[in-house]
Structure formats: C-alpha cells, structure tokens
Amino acid sequence: MTKTRKLTTSAIMIAASTVLMLLSKLLPSLPWGGSVTLASMVPLVLLSLMLGIKWGVFAGIVFGIIQMLTGFYPPPTQTVPAFLLVIVLDYLLAFGVLGTASAFYRLLGKKSWAVPVSGFLVASLRYLCHIASGILIWGVYAEEGQTVLTYSILYNGSYMIPEILLTTAVLFCLRRFNFLQY
Numbered sequence: 001m002t003k004t005r006k007l008t009t010s011a012i013m014i015a016a017s018t019v020l021m022l023l024s025k026l027l028p029s030l031p032w033g034g035s036v037t038l039a040s041m042v043p044l045v046l047l048s049l050m051l052g053i054k055w056g057v058f059a060g061i062v063f064g065i066i067q068m069l070t071g072f073y074p075p076p077t078q079t080v081p082a083f084l085l086v087i088v089l090d091y092l093l094a095f096g097v098l099g100t101a102s103a104f105y106r107l108l109g110k111k112s113w114a115v116p117v118s119g120f121l122v123a124s125l126r127y128l129c130h131i132a133s134g135i136l137i138w139g140v141y142a143e144e145g146q147t148v149l150t151y152s153i154l155y156n157g158s159y160m161i162p163e164i165l166l167t168t169a170v171l172f173c174l175r176r177f178n179f180l181q182y
Helices: 003-024 042-051 053-071 080-107 114-136 148-176
Strands: none
Touching: 003 042, 003 053, 042 053, 042 080, 042 114, 042 148, 053 080, 080 114, 114 148
C-alpha cells in the first residue's frame, strides 16, 4: 500500500472515529461526567489492524488531539508539568495505545477471536491511562473518605467499561459476520 493510500485511509478512519464521538455528544452525559461514545474506538482499532502499529499510533494521537480540541476540561492544577501530564495521559497516550491493536493481534496468533480480544486489550489500556491521570491529577475531586484510586477507577469506569464492552462487541460482530478480512 502506498504512503498516500495509508494517509488517506488514516484520515478516513480518524474522521469516522470523530463523527462517532461527536454523535455521542447528542446523548445525555453521565451523572459524574464523561460519556460513552458510539464505538468511536473501533475505526482506530481497525486502522491498526490494517496498517500496523506506526500508522495506528499516529492516528490514535491525532484523534486524541481532536478529542482535546472538541472537549478539553482544564485540570485542577496550577503547574505546567501537571497540565502537560493531563494532555499526555488523557489524550495522547490514552488514544495512542489504541494503535497497538495489531501487535496484540499478532501475539494472539491472528485467530478470528483475536480481533475483538485485541480491541478489548487496547481499550483496557486506554482505561488504565485515564486511571493514572485520575490518580495523579483529578483525584482532588474524590469524595471525603474515598481513596484517589477508588475515585479514579469508579469515575473512569463509569464510561470506560461500557465503552470497552461496546467496542469489543462491535469488533466481535464485524469479525463474526465476515465484515473483516483479517
């Protein structure tokens, strides 16, 4: 595949993820904040499976920047390093890890079940990035008597667990009904 075709495919998949993310903004937000998207991680996982880690991580980071530009929440911090840490953990790294799906797919032996499992694993890695950010930065919002770890797991889990399950289910259906040729 030519570099132009890879770039075009990446742009289309980033756009698809962005549209799915923006459509979910029409739905009500969760009580604590955050939202479950309409499987916006699926196009990025598929891109990684099609083009590999390099292009997948690149697309994930670009999507993370788009996420940041369309819904950035200023962190409760006064320092530049902490502010930058939120950008890295919640946007660049959290979405960049989605591009590693092809590595998990190869490690799992390229079996038919490896597509949804790879999606589950990279979405779970994204969840871990958000948990780390919650512990390091956002934990000031934890209720009195609640540990920062518990707060971060619960808050981020309120939208990430449904998001992980939805992503895995969509990838399973796409693979099960032969919409994917991996």
